[in-house]
Amino acid sequence: MAKEKKEKHFVQKPVYPGGRQALRAFISDNLRYPKGALKERAEGTVVVRYTINHKGEVTDTKVISSLHKDCDAEAVRLVKQLKFRVPKQKRPGKIQFHKSIKIHFKPPKAKAPQKNTSLQYEVVPTKPQPGQTDNDKEGGGYSYTISF
Numbered sequence: 001m002a003k004e005k006k007e008k009h010f011v012q013k014p015v016y017p018g019g020r021q022a023l024r025a026f027i028s029d030n031l032r033y034p035k036g037a038l039k040e041r042a043e044g045t046v047v048v049r050y051t052i053n054h055k056g057e058v059t060d061t062k063v064i065s066s067l068h069k070d071c072d073a074e075a076v077r078l079v080k081q082l083k084f085r086v087p088k089q090k091r092p093g094k095i096q097f098h099k100s101i102k103i104h105f106k107p108p109k110a111k112a113p114q115k116n117t118s119l120q121y122e123v124v125p126t127k128p129q130p131g132q133t134d135n136d137k138e139g140g141g142y143s144y145t146i147s148f
Contacts (some may be wrong), residue, residue, distance in 0.1 A: 012087035014052050014097050027078055033108055034070030042068040045104050046075040054094040056084040067105060075103040 016023040050058050061079050063072045079101060083096035089095060 014084035014086040015066040017085050034074050037068040046071050048075050048079050049100045052081050052084050052097040056086045058082050071105045
């Protein structure tokens, strides 16, 4: 007679769909560096503590480690957008989960000025060589000059 396998943990924790890499990708795709922090060149990490309800939604956020008021607001905005998958619990009841996340802010690099590259060409009719008639020309009567 085989024994029934018990769950490793009594309470199943919520997980982000796709795992940690998907969570980091979501944050990097949706993170907007605040203009106020850009003027002051604020760089560092904001730590946010948040609460996940039984449906997988973020219900409460609190900034634990602050960087700049605009960076803090952006970190809270990102965290509130997160949706987690909560496995079904064996016991009845609505459980809330508390987690922390670090969101890194680094000013975007200055863009290098782009060179204005243009393409110009001239159509110049070729002059017939001495002793060559119009019917003897090969490849037509034009040459192209491309300069950058």
